[in-house]
Amino acid sequence: MHNPNVPETLHGWSILHRLYTFDRRGWAALAPERQSAIQSETLRALGQLEGGERHDLALCQVLGGKGDLMFIHYARDFEALAEAEMIFSGLELNDYLQPRDSYVSVLEVGRHRATARIHEELHDRGLEANSAEWIGAFDQALAEEEATVSARLWAQIPRRRFWCFYPMSKKRDDTWNWYALPFEERCRLMAAHGAGAKAYHGLATQVISSSTGFDDWEWGVDLFSDDPIVLKKLIYELRFDEVSSHYAEFGSFMTGLRFSPAQLPEFLSGRAVPRLLEVKEPELAAAAR
Amino acid sequence: MHNPNVPETLHGWSILHRLYTFDRRGWAALAPERQSAIQSETLRALGQLEGGERHDLALCQVLGGKGDLMFIHYARDFEALAEAEMIFSGLELNDYLQPRDSYVSVLEVGRHRATARIHEELHDRGLEANSAEWIGAFDQALAEEEATVSARLWAQIPRRRFWCFYPMSKKRDDTWNWYALPFEERCRLMAAHGAGAKAYHGLATQVISSSTGFDDWEWGVDLFSDDPIVLKKLIYELRFDEVSSHYAEFGSFMTGLRFSPAQLPEFLSGRAVPRLLEVKEPELAAAAR
Amino acid sequence: MHNPNVPETLHGWSILHRLYTFDRRGWAALAPERQSAIQSETLRALGQLEGGERHDLALCQVLGGKGDLMFIHYARDFEALAEAEMIFSGLELNDYLQPRDSYVSVLEVGRHRATARIHEELHDRGLEANSAEWIGAFDQALAEEEATVSARLWAQIPRRRFWCFYPMSKKRDDTWNWYALPFEERCRLMAAHGAGAKAYHGLATQVISSSTGFDDWEWGVDLFSDDPIVLKKLIYELRFDEVSSHYAEFGSFMTGLRFSPAQLPEFLSGRAVPRLLEVKEPELAAAAR
């Protein structure tokens, strides 16, 4: 039975963010051959978890004391995510990592407008809501939507140098209660929000994931760009949007510099800041904007 | 003396959720015979605490850094719950487990509509409220209710792969105060909420337990399903309900993958993600939906 | 100078709640003679602090991970309380106890209605408010009140098996501000609250203590009963009271099973759940309901 008040959402990668502090001094005290062995084990494991059909992986050097290293795991489903977590937790490198924070979510593409459009079409075709025929047609229309946005649902993690992350929820306050708004009003507000973000097309890549039922906020937002000021400007400008100013609640923000898993030894050595990634996004990631 | 403003509730299992992080690296460093000995002790103890008249037990691999292992203890009463906690705390495995969070509650079946119906019937029979005769009739009617829902009060823990848990309370805000609403209004809102959940019948199994007086929120909610997206959709959709959008406050959410206590050695070894449980729910659990 | 807007309160025992986790595994690793020695030292100290004119003491096995052991200290005054705390802190048992939480308060019997009655009587006698004569008469009337409720002010800790504790304050919100209400309105609300609690007379014993100026909330509430469901029902039912629903703010709740200090070795051994206390309340405690 379809609830006409609730917009459909389509789901892609299962995502786990894990933030660690790194015991740089303890690591530096290890013998070089011990460092090498641990690095080899780690790189082998990360290799399994990066860039495939079943997993993807990003590493970021986090700025400030919230943590030193962020691992972003993508997995095909919760089974694959649990597997990735277990592989990682068994690595010897963990003796030098202290977990600080994490976030569990599922990549989501919201379909506010598409849901409204499908409702309208089915109504125009004279189908009775939630009749067997209606449900069949609805499911078919949704499957077509899913095919359309599949590249966004299953895009690799954007390969850009600067990154920030924050969780957010919609407010349920005395006056401003997102969940008490009519469906049409929510559609209007989300459309205006999307329009505001368009000015940043090509400058930043956004990944929205849903955590309702899985973690403490309703969504997690990852932003990637080649310029950290773009991240700041985008978030600041959208804060003046009607939907953000009245209905958005934000959690803790963190930021950092993405580097390739292959550069991990440089990060661990502390002798040089890892170089910038090649700033060439694959087509899938471009589609995810 | 019966307070006509307060709905009756019926109580089943006493429940303790305990969340732990697992020292996977410390465990891996143990000699195999030491691991075997600890596993044997643990499995013997868990065997006592699973699937009987006096206790039941579920284990979940938790996703993300809030913890690694969730133990859900069911017990016949607080004495049995205290016993389960003490048995578990004495196990050697505790040297490799760090407690992170817990929740104390009692499985509850709310009887908003039944309470209203009994009131009406007794009134129709011409009984004076809170007279001796009225109280006798009320208690008898309630005992009949209890017999009716007994299977739900004493159902085993649902045997489904994916699980999430969150605590919640009803709001007592300036504008939206559940406890200041008339009884009839509360009945109406709860009935609408129940209707919304019906779309998920068979797809998810819900266990509501009350923690008023025992822990920091008023209720704990466990949801089990064969598909984690179902958990997310159910919670998201109900958030648009009138009662949830205006009166619900939610605590911290966590999610994970249930496995059988017999699979604990696999979890501890980290060599393989525990396999899916047989997804066959006993009749009692089915009744608990 | 008496402030006619402020109800009088009468004060009895100074109270300290101390919550600890117990290092059960560390304790179990001790040689039996070492355990015996520590137990003997502890029992001697607890003997001094239990059931006398100057001190009383209760121990509870706490359910869940907030802690394992709650010590409730009663003392004649703050000097005696400081002494109890210092005696306890010096015990060797502390090597196996980790402090988790505490609460400092003074047993209080509020006299909303009595204060109003005395005001009225003095007014009827034609005394000028806050005149020397008025103050003398007021103080005498209050001393009579104190004699009347002395048994409640100095009752021993109720000897019942199940216990819960929570701190609370009165709200000072935009709309609902207890401290901005007229004195008469506060009297009316407290009287209705007391009437609601009467249904539980004999089923539960309540101890209210004030912590204004001493700890983070305004009151601490201890409830004792022979049935934990009674605790839950009492708190749930009172939450619908006008004064609770609009003006009460609640802190963290915890619950457990009271046992006799003499049973501490059983608790420490983990071999058996301590047996139920003799459920016979002394007269003083009965009076405290």
Added chain:
Amino acid sequence: MHNPNVPETLHGWSILHRLYTFDRRGWAALAPERQSAIQSETLRALGQLEGGERHDLALCQVLGGKGDLMFIHYARDFEALAEAEMIFSGLELNDYLQPRDSYVSVLEVGRHRATARIHEELHDRGLEANSAEWIGAFDQALAEEEATVSARLWAQIPRRRFWCFYPMSKKRDDTWNWYALPFEERCRLMAAHGAGAKAYHGLATQVISSSTGFDDWEWGVDLFSDDPIVLKKLIYELRFDEVSSHYAEFGSFMTGLRFSPAQLPEFLSGRAVPRLLEVKEPELAAAAR
């Protein structure tokens, strides 16, 4: 340039509250000569920091688990305060003290009414606000005020047995916003508040210090009395004041028993509760009420 909307304040001692837990068991395990050496070093240092022109010092045995020992440092200015903190941090006693909390503030005497009076006088003398002549006259009047209250600004720490401390701020809520009130209304409310406190003249000694810009709340309040119930009654009664009930926000409260630095060895030994200080306040402290 003087802002007519802002009351003048006069500033005395720079104050640092430092709260510690004491490792009583670790201390007790030390050899007596080691204890003696550490005590001697500590007493020499505390002697430098107590009762002089440049520093004063109070020690309190704190009740409950928030901490065991409170050190209240007074210093002539921030340089002297930094010096006191550094001297204290170098003591060997720190191996047995664990810092738990602290508060940085400056003793403040608010001049709401005096500011209003000076404004009025300068206006009556026909001076133009913020003209050079006006500013000269204002500064002179304020210097006279400072001379008048100098004894309160530089009073030693009150020598009374029982003490409590809490931080507080003025609310800036939707409805009740202290900083948006007209100056005259703030004057009226503060005058009424002061009148309410007068009933406790001689029974309690209050020290207000400001922490705007220095620590997390706007003020810190220390109260001293010979009877802890007086502390509780004073705070409770003032909570019904118009300004407190609507505009005050309170932080965490703690309470304890003041003792002389010379009694520190008794505290450390745990063999006896330190005796009561001589309850004779010097004139300066009396003036600070």
Added chain:
Amino acid sequence: MHNPNVPETLHGWSILHRLYTFDRRGWAALAPERQSAIQSETLRALGQLEGGERHDLALCQVLGGKGDLMFIHYARDFEALAEAEMIFSGLELNDYLQPRDSYVSVLEVGRHRATARIHEELHDRGLEANSAEWIGAFDQALAEEEATVSARLWAQIPRRRFWCFYPMSKKRDDTWNWYALPFEERCRLMAAHGAGAKAYHGLATQVISSSTGFDDWEWGVDLFSDDPIVLKKLIYELRFDEVSSHYAEFGSFMTGLRFSPAQLPEFLSGRAVPRLLEVKEPELAAAAR
């Protein structure tokens, strides 16, 4: 595409605040030659990070228990900031420093009024908003602004003895929502705020940095002065401003005494409070007021 509702901001240094506690007792136990070696390594590294084109650095002795040492890092961009953090984290001194808090931000000069002025000029020139010509003219005007305030964007850290720091955000409450105000109203409020701060010109130096997207609040504020009472008075007085009283939310405050990196050995030795810096601000810093 330019959003006319959002004021332009210009960005300078990337900033990292890092707060540490110092293990003074552990340090004191080191052999003098070990102390010397660590000091030398530290001073060499700090020398690289202070006072250049690419980095600047300030050290403060923090008052109270939030921490002992604050390092304020300025860097040309996020790459340079990541480099500074990595250099610092590898120092042996870290064995005696415990990280407590941090803040990531970018020095910002807001251009509310300039943005409004440019809009007006372009409109007066008859340009169509967001036309290619308009955007070119706008970008040119903004580049001129940036040249004008360049000295403030790239000023060295103010060389004054007393310092305080706090993060802040603008409120998005039911009633007072900064982000829902019209652009003109925001301009008016910010102009009035700036006028209020003018009374402190020359007495205090303020550095505003933005953390939207990077850390948990929207701005960080550093204030420097030769007198700590000036810091307190400035913050207190501005709190009565319309924009602060209604729209500002403040985080945690901390304060301390700035000293030169070359004085670090004195700080570490604990034998003397570091002397006051030469209070001569370079021209750039003066411009930053």
